[in-house]
Amino acid sequence: MIRDVIVQGLIDLVGRDAALYRPEDLLAYECDGYTVHKRAPRAVVFPTSTEEVSKIVKYLYENEVPFIPRGAGTGLSGGAIPLSGEVILSLVKMRKLIHVDLQNRLAVVQPGFVNLKLTNSVASKGYYYAPDPSSQYACTIGGNVAENAGGAHCLKYGVTTNHILGMQLVLANGEIVEIGGAPDMPGYDLMGILTGSEGTLGIVTEITVRILKNPEGKKTVLAYFDQVEDASHAVSDIIAAGIVPAALEMMDKTAIEAVEAGNFPVGHPKGLEALLLIEVDGIAAGIDDQIDEIIEVCKHRKVTQVKVAENDRERASWWANRKTAFPAMGAISPDYLVQDGVIPRSRLPEVLEKIRQISEESGLRIANVFHAGDGNLHPLILYDARKPGETELAVKVGSAVLKVCADVGGSITGEHGVGIEKQNEMCFVFTEEELEAQLCIRDVFNPNNLLNPDKLFPKPSRCAEMRVAR
């Protein structure tokens, strides 16, 4: 017998097979990709249609029960972690590709549809979906919308918000609305504010996305450096040469050590200080000239070795090596915490130096993997949760790194979101008035704070504490 009337009510709505409520069944929903904080939800329900989402939301809204939408649970900032007995609406059963219209270059998907599956579904026709977070084999497009996910190729092609054309949405009170659908719809850009709102403004139940034609040509360059500074300068020089690479990635010594010990080693030489992975795509006739220019730039910056991928297989192996950098940390450290700061590209050398100092002072190793082209750093803080106090230290180190990013005019998150992880760090980049202005918008969509409550924004009292003169 179920004692929780809310759980019973949910089961009445969706059926016993579409709800989890036994403590042992809830374990998998205690956290997402951010594992520092864990708490069980009150229940998990698995709606299969927009109408069902709407019914569930109406029920929860009327009973004033807080709730959280969840996709694959790959989020890295804890946005899908329950804080106080929320009900989770898992959207993984809404995973259909509803419609593809190649002539108008769009596809309509349900929120639980996996990112990479979309590209796979249209690849035979020569099309793809551009945003490519490293977790794209697992993460869902609904989750991508909530987080405004990026990826390695957003330097040239933009992040999720640049690829969303329309959405169907269940509001906090259960009402279903359609927004977007044509470019520049008259009215305030609700799609723009929804994308990246981390599940606090509505539950997206259908998404129309832009798909792109594969570029005619693509070449990938791998360049090794003896000094991080040389690699940083090479990044700036490539951009200054008027080249817009499709991707421009960098890894430092510790990161290289990890990926070589991970599942997809490519045999990078030992003792490297930095490597760049650079991809140029577009009209085939124009690519070779750009590749020559990139190689010249690297040589000018004392590259020790620079090579162009000979075939798709080699390119794919380089990318697999790079894209699995986070999990590869497991090969060299029991635990790791990934950060997501953004800096103006031109400040790279000084920021890396400061991160090195933070690492030295704390005694925790930091591996750096990042989208160098757009200044999005992923410092991976390596620690051992079994050692008392080290988890807390890692969290503190992460925050210190974000402070460095904020202080050079950057941001505390480029693609992972704020979630619960960076709530207090919001004060590094926004004033109280600016946070208040954002909360006013939340109140328009989510007046009772039932929808993914208490995420994203700092607790009011914490700001003064966190803020240091800006």
Add this chain to the structure above:
Amino acid sequence: MLLSSVVEEARIQSIKEDSDDIGNWGEYLISPRTEEEISAILKYAHEQSLSVIPVGGGTKRGFGGTEEKADILLSLADYKGVVEYSEGDMTLTVRAGTTMQELSEYLGKHQQMLPLDPMWPSHATIGGVIAANDSGAKRLRYGSARDLVIGTRLVYPDGKVLRTGGKVVKNVAGYDMNKLFIGSMGTLAVLTEITLKLRPVPKYESLVILHLPQVQNVLPFAISLLDSMIEPVSLEVLSPSTNFLLNGKEQYALAIAFEDVEKAVHYQEDWVHTHKPENAVIDHIDQEDARNWWRRFSELAPAVIPGTDIDSRIALKIGSKNLDALDLLVSCHELGEKLGVQVEAHGGLGHGIAKAYVGGGDLAKYAGFIDQLRASEKAAYVIIQHAPLAVRRELDVWGKRPPYFALLEGIKKAIDPKRILNPSRFVGGI
């Protein structure tokens, strides 16, 4: 008025002459030179419940609004110039009153550009372009304001100065508040600074005008082009009258622009030559000539241009699913013939926005034109981007309220509860 207590008297001008036929005028014209002044003016207006119309170059004064004048016409025209330019980061922070032309001249010296091609760059300011979300044919490749604005500074109706976004190209900290103000028609806040993502100036550019004697040849060709791997910057259909104005040939045409390294540009031009319909004729220009052509293109739209007579035509913006822009454009052309009005139209296949400039008619004809266009299933919306005040008062500028209007209204109420900014300028009377 005690405005002189919040802003230097020299910045305030009482407008003696009557409003022209356009409206959106003010009792007082105030041209602040600092953000503090802008903030002080709004704070004062808020306290006194005075209505305020923010204005830049004034080109869009005929866009929305049913009032002859507000209490204050707040001109940002003197609040201009570059605040911060980081060449290596390809980002720029600029004051709202800077014209698009000033901006491209500044950036051109560094071989960079803001890839946004709105109408009348010589007069339109960046603040106005962003507030009205104007864009041009090249959005096919480069996107629109929402893809390029990474941060703003703005003043809320009560005088609070706030920032949205940031100064880096990738940023998901908090809500993407930038988006709220893009296209908000100055109904939420006054933009003072805008931070933008730039691109390198393309190493080479060209424009292929493909004249198509049969309209039925346009769509199959456009579809094959979009399904190919070439990457045009524009794929803009020109109606016969528009093509005649720009290129002297009265038939449908496609304006296909390429911007890339020179080899890649020529390769793509060759593709068009090889794949064009048999009876199509090609005009081909490049570099300076192409830039001049685009400048003329950007001046097709009726707008309020200082020192010239009021343009009594109406300008329509029509949104649709990408390829449907062609049908809508053809409808505009045919409606023009049926109703006996002069119509120039163009629209982007691949981005779904068409424009029609309608003249030589009266209110009844314009109303008929718009009603019939709005009745088309393919038109997601038809809005009036420019019209004299008398026309705007009779015809619905924005069309009917969307089903989610309560959210729009909620946002307005949350930010401008006293409705002092641009009252009734926007969708559904917001």
